[in-house]
Amino acid sequence: MFKKLFPSNYTTFHDKLTEKISMAKSSFTSFDNLTLQDIEAEAELIPLLTTEDEEALRNEELPKVVPILPLRNTVLFPGVVIPITAGRDKSIQLIKDANKTDKIIGVVAQKDQNIENPSPSDIYSLGTVAQILRVLKMPDGNTTIIIQGKRRFEIQSIVSEDPYLKASIKPVEETLPQKGNSEFKAIIDSIKDMALKIIQENPNIPSEASFAIKNIQSHAFLINFVSSNMNLSVKEKQRVLSIIDLKDSAIECLKLMNVEYKKLELKNDIQSKEIRSALLTAGLITEGGTLSPAFGQIASFQFLENVEKELVKRDKMVQADLDPKDSHNFSDDNVSELDMFEAFTEGNPISQP
Helix, strand or coil, rough: CCHHCCCCCCCHHHHHHHHCCHHHHHHHHEEEEEEECCCCCCCCCCCCCCHHHHHHHCCCCCCCEEEEEEEEECCCCCCCCEEEEEHHHHHHHHHHHHHHHCCCEEEEEEECCCCCEEEHHHHHCEEEEEEEEEEEEECCCEEEEEEEEEEEEEEEEEEEEECEEEEEEEEECCCCCCCCCHHHHHHHHHHHHHHHHHHHHHCCCCHHHHHHHHHCHHHHHHHHHHHHHCCCCCCHHHHHHHHEEEHHHHHHHHHHHHHHHHHHHHHHHHHHHHHHHHHHHHCCEEECCCCCHHHHCCCCCHHHHHHHHHHHHHHHHCCCCCCCHHHHCHHHHHHHCHHHHHHHHCCCCCCCC
């Protein structure tokens, strides 16, 4: 049945992709029920689709009926490989049955992640047909599967609901821009540039992600890969998935990236200003942002916090026309952290801007 449903070149493509992802050394963080997992840094590489791979996906025939796997808090995009952990009995049974046959499932997002047993009205009608690449039995008893999104589909009707949802589906084709479209190319270049900026600003994203972004050849996969990994709500990701025109999808993706980058930039700016202010006030860095010699000798976050408090106290004394040198009389402390700092650095001049 597997070879009947897909072209003769599918097995080669699937084997190549399975070899590509090299998941044997990966480990996964447990989440409840069906959720997106974090792939640990030990993973050998991030799976990327070439233009040829994408073309092979587009040419695959889809089955008329597929089992439907609802995801609580993420959206699967075509071409993207993600691990998920199954906790619901229906989901585990679906995975077991599918893994014994053609390994093809329909993946859709839930409208409300709090619903334990979603009905047809609780799921989005547009989703992504996926291939089960690997099934892993975890030490905690849960089942983790590695799936790859293939093509968008739309549910036409629900065929059955027991033991799990099955639906008749129809493929949803993307509208591609004309080859050589300069405006579309400019949007794609902007998406890559913005993605690299976000990676640079976010310390939680591994550096390997930059390599992945730079080496993605397929425009559609770039949009899907970025949209899948952005910090978006399910509703926002579903909106991107629902845009069939590739150029419009790219524009929406870029808009969301700009918003995310501004939020990240603002967050980092606030944090860096607070830290810089404390360090600068304590004399542990220069105006140019370089570390002073004293920093490596005495700096600790608790120490800096106490120094900053002492400086605030002395500023208040200056405003009250009191001698800042008498600050220890202004509080319950006989010797302040700042006194210790000044005594320590008396013979160690601190770099000045």
